[in-house]
Amino acid sequence: MNILTVQDLVVQTPTARLVDGVSFSVRAGRTLGLVGESGSGKSVTCLSVLGLPPRGVQVSEGRILFDGEDLRAQTPAQLNALRGREIGMILQDPMTSLNPLLTIGRQITEMFRYRDGIASRAERRARAIDLLRRVRIPAPESRLDSYPHQFSGGMRQRVAIAINLACNPRLLIADEPTTALDITVRLQILDLLRGVQSERGTAIVLVTHDLHLVRRYCDDVAVMYAGRIVEQGPVEAVFARPRHPYTKGLLGAVPRLRDLQHRLTVIPGQPPQPGSIAQGCRFAPRCPRAQADCASTYPAMRALDSQRSVACWHPEPSAAASDSLLAATTS
Ligand SMILES: Nc1ncnc2c1ncn2[C@@H]1O[C@H](COP(=O)(O)OP(=O)(O)OP(=O)(O)O)[C@@H](O)[C@H]1O
Ligand code: SF4
Numbered sequence: 487m488n489i490l491t492v493q494d495l496v497v498q499t500p501t502a503r504l505v506d507g508v509s510f511s512v513r514a515g516r517t518l519g520l521v522g523e524s525g526s527g528k529s530v531t532c533l534s535v536l537g538l539p540p541r542g543v544q545v546s547e548g549r550i551l552f553d554g555e556d557l558r559a560q561t562p563a564q565l566n567a568l569r570g571r572e573i574g575m576i577l578q579d580p581m582t583s584l585n586p587l588l589t590i591g592r593q594i595t596e597m598f599r600y601r602d603g604i605a606s607r608a609e610r611r612a613r614a615i616d617l618l619r620r621v622r623i624p625a626p627e628s629r630l631d632s633y634p635h636q637f638s639g640g641m642r643q644r645v646a647i648a649i650n651l652a653c654n655p656r657l658l659i660a661d662e663p664t665t666a667l668d669i670t671v672r673l674q675i676l677d678l679l680r681g682v683q684s685e686r687g688t689a690i691v692l693v694t695h696d697l698h699l700v701r702r703y704c705d706d707v708a709v710m711y712a713g714r715i716v717e718q719g720p721v722e723a724v725f726a727r728p729r730h731p732y733t734k735g736l737l738g739a740v741p742r743l744r745d746l747q748h749r750l751t752v753i754p755g756q757p758p759q760p761g762s763i764a765q766g767c768r769f770a771p772r773c774p775r776a777q778a779d780c781a782s783t784y785p786a787m788r789a790l791d792s793q794r795s796v797a798c799w800h801p802e803p804s805a806a807a808s809d810s811l812l813a814a815t816t817s
């Protein structure tokens with residue numbers, strides 16, 4: 487069953503389309519990795535799904551279905567009630583997902599009251615302390631009564647994660663949830679999220695620049711370029727045989743990524759700015775496979791098989807053995 491279905495989503499400013507016809511879905515208990523260079527529209531997509539598009543930005547077309555219900559048709563109050571209860575969020579800027587006016591203890595214990603109906607204040611506090619300990623916040627007893635602004639960026643991110651662990655949502659939008667954390671803590675926290683996911687069958691959208699994490703935690707992957715998804719499918723299949731030249735470029739960059747925080751800028755050239763986009767394939771100026779027809783008409787997403795699709799006129803051959811790429815991302 488699909489928990490989240492996004493269909494033909496368009497998100498724009500008055501002058502530019504930031505997200506231009508994006509479609510994907512996530513089933514219960516599955517994790518979709520959303521990847522792509524900086525500025526490709528990952529965060530705008532996530533924020534739009536949550537009904538929180540950035541200032542000056544608006545969802546103009548498309549459907550966003552949560553459990554079959556159209557989120558675009560919900561009132562702000564209804565959306566607010568869903569967010570943080572049925573729909574969890576760990577955002578790139580953790581302040582966006584925290585309430586600045588409530589202590590973090592309050593934000594966590596409210597979940598226990600709402601979700602689990604725990605009447606005892608002492609028990610709720612004890613559980614909150616346990617959660618803060620699980621996300622590796624030092625001296626959690628003394629931090630419960632602090633406000634979000636009293637935490638550093640990395641600690642705030644952990645607080646947001648703790649709240650989402652308490653919330654145990656049906657859908658979790660996690661936009662680079664662990665970038666501020668070192669690799670050991672990062673893996674511990676993703677394992678915690680996976681534990682919650684298996685308990686409730688949470689559908690997760692995980693945005694990350696770290697393709698190693700995609701390989702380890704995601705079932706499916708959607709590759710974004712300049713506001714569109716250019717390739718989509720099961721992680722195993724896409725990583726083993728990328729069909730879009732851009733995906734191939736991203737994966738080819740992996741072995742050289744000594745530092746996992748490194749931004750994916752290894753493909754020569756720059757993506758186009760929103761608003762300056764020509765009609766043909768947006769990747770054409772950087773594409774080693776580009777031919778004359780690529781620049782004239784945009785290649786729509788088309789199915790390669792029942793699970794995979796690609797937006798390219800001249801995709802990489804299906805049998806192009808990319809075993810070296812596979813090995814590189816497994817290590
Ligand atoms: N409030 C805004 N007003 C106008 N343009 C915006 C706004 N927020 C984002 N954009 C633009 O939308 C595009 C997509 O941005 P977005 O933040 O979604 O990228 P991203 O894929 O999340 O990148 P990163 O990997 O760096 O987080 C970018 O070109 C960005 O400059
Ligand atoms: S459509 Fe053409 S330019 Fe675009 S990715 Fe495919 S081959 Fe490259």
Ligand SMILES: [Mg+2]
Pocket residue numbers: 528529530578661
């Ligand atoms: Mg982002």
